[in-house]
Amino acid sequence: MKTDIIKILKCPLCGGKPLKLEAVVGLYDEYRDGALLCGTCNYSFPLHEGIADFLAEPSPEILEEQKASSREARIKTEDGSEFFINPETIEKFSKLFLSLPKGDGSYFFKEGGSFQNFSEGSHRFFDLFDSWNIKPGMKVLELGAGFCWASREFAKRGCEVVAVDITDYLKVADLYLKNGLYFERIYADMDKLPFEKDSFDLIFAAATIHHSSDLDKTFKELNRVLKKNGKIILLNECFIGIFEKPQQHAADFGYNDHYYPIWQWQKVVKESGFSKVKVTFLSFLKDYIARKESRGLKAGLKLKLAKAIIGVPLIDKLLSIVLIPHRIFFRPRSILIEATK
Ligand SMILES: [Zn+2]
Incomplete structure (x- = not known):
């Protein structure tokens, strides 16, 4: 974490600000370990390995999802060995993580491979990226950033990026920081973001917002932290046809996936204060x-x-x-x- 971000941070519990940073500069010219203190409610938000943790008093859904990801997410090698996602695994498989989402053509990105989903869907992001008019200096928030590959792409274009997630997959970002590309990483609940209003030009999320059990609450929160004329871009969300049966696959693993029909997304986004909502059916x-x-x-x-x-x-x-x-x-x-x- 660098000090610039403190300007837009506020306490997610009581709304107090500014938060007081008590930490020392370590690797990658950032504050790596310490805490951010709220002078109003006295809560101390830990800062560990450069990532500030604002998940104080996490909801039961977040706890369930964190458990699911630490239980289910792992890398399986061709010989059947399994590696849970942790700093050692990230270091061991750094080449794979750095090649996300397209992949390096290896086993992991092919049928049955641990990263197959990423490689299959990667064209959608890259087909659209240039049409989003991304400019240097834009303040971008990525929700559900996971392994941070999209945050990396925005940072490469010179944007000031904050990657938010509830899992420690964010630690993958150290691989980019090591190579001189910087962006902020924060653990936070998308319904209780630790940011001031009007903080971002763009909010990007891939396959994230459908984890919300209350779309109305989530979109109001996104609207709050977005600047006037700011945009949200949501890719790979889960939808359900009006006559379709809910798919329970991911929910069975405790990931809190919710399948909302298209009309419901549109309605909630509009009612949360957004002026224009555009739904594009991408080429199947x-x-x-x-x-x-x-x-x-x-x-x-x-x-x-x-x-x-x-x-x-x-x-x-x-x-x-x-x-x-x-x-x-x-x-x-x-x-x-x-x-x-
Ligand atoms: Zn507070």
């Missing part, structure tokens, strides 16, 4: 191709046809439009939500 053909290619399967007729269609963007777009009702009612697939305050 691109997803299909990425999925097949990352699995290294032989190109069959369907894959060739899909590639021929996306070669003609107009047809791809028309096909996407024609299938919107099907996606609203039965199977939404990947959708982008953007909203402006």
Whole structure:
């Protein structure tokens, strides 16, 4: 943690500010270990390995999710050995983490590999990134930053980034800090963010907000910390078709995934004070191709046809439009939500 961020921090328990930093500078020219003290309620938020922990009095859902991730998340090697995500594992597999989300083409990113989800979905982020008008100096908050690969991309563009998560996956960021790229990391509840109002130009989240059990509360909080005309960009959230049965897969592992229909997302975002809400149905053909290619399967007729269609963007777009009702009612697939305050 560097001192610049203190300007926008406030106590998530009582709203008190400024917080007093009691720590010493260590690695990577940042404060690594110590505490942030709230002068109003006297709570001391620990700072450990550069990450301030604002998860004081975490909700039962957060505790459950932290337990699930420490229980379920691990790296499996080809010979069947398993490594839980911890600093040693991060160091041992640093090359893999640094290559996220696309991957390095190794076993881990292919069918059945621990990082398959990342490589399969990575095209969505990179296809869209340039269209978001990212400029140096922009203040970006990433929620559910996990292994921090998106925060890394924003930081590479010169943005001032704060990566927030509830798991210690944030420690992966040390791999970037080591290479001279800096961004802040913070443990916090997205419903009780430790930031002043009007702090950020952009909030980005990939597959995060659907963990909220109260979308209304979450979006009001996002709206609060966002500057006027600031944007939220949500990618890879979970949706459910109006006539679709809820998929319980992830919830079975205690991850608190909630599948909301598209209309509910739109309604809540609008009612939380955002002026414009845009829902984009992303090309399911691109997803299909990425999925097949990352699995290294032989190109069959369907894959060739899909590639021929996306070669003609107009047809791809028309096909996407024609299938919107099907996606609203039965199977939404990947959708982008953007909203402006
Ligand atoms: Zn306080």
